[in-house]
Amino acid sequence: MRITLTNVFVDDQAKALRFYTEVLGFAKKEDVPVGEDRWLTVVSPEHPDGPELLLEPDGHPAVRPFKEALANDGIPAAQFTVDDVRAEHERLTALGVRFTQEPLDMGPVTTAVLDDTCGNLLQIAARK
Template sequence: MQIIVTSLFVDDQDKALKFYSETLGFVKKHDVPAGEFRWITVVSPDNQNGTELLLEPNDNPAAKDYQKQLLEQGIPATMFGVTDVHKEYKRLLKHGVTFTMEPTEMGDHTLAVFDDTCGNLIQIIERK
């Protein structure tokens, strides 16, 4: 069994697609109509056949509440691995990304947390 798609609730699919592709550097894999919304997935540029991240609309009241509670409590909605957190932190700052936690060493890991502008906090982590 493999994880092929994982979802992330977003408050605006167009805004999310722009942020995740243009700012973070993911590659759009799918963008197809799905009722009043779209099935939009992005993938890592270096593993385009790997796990897809579904930018799922938070139109459901339960989804909105879940997303809001995570954000208010400062809990990242998901985590992305990077090879160098400090380098990625500097790159994202240049793109205007707001961090809620600067690169911080925790044992064998260095992590940082930023706001994705779509209702989520995202953690990036470097494993040593």
């Protein structure tokens, strides 16, 4: 068994695609029309055949209250591994990304939390 796909609910797929590719640096993998929405996935450019992240529309009535509750409580919807949290924090801050948690040493890892502009908090983490 292996993980090949996971999702993050987004309020606007076009805006999410721009943020996740142009700001975070992921690469678009799939973009298939599905009614009014799209099956839209991104991958790490370092692992184009690795796990895909589905930028899934948050139109289901249960999703938006769930997303809002997580964000209000400061809980990230997803976590991404980076080589250096502080360097990534500097790069993303220079691009205008808003962080809700500055880089923080937490035992064997360093983490930071950012706003994806699509209703989610995302955590970046690196092992020391």
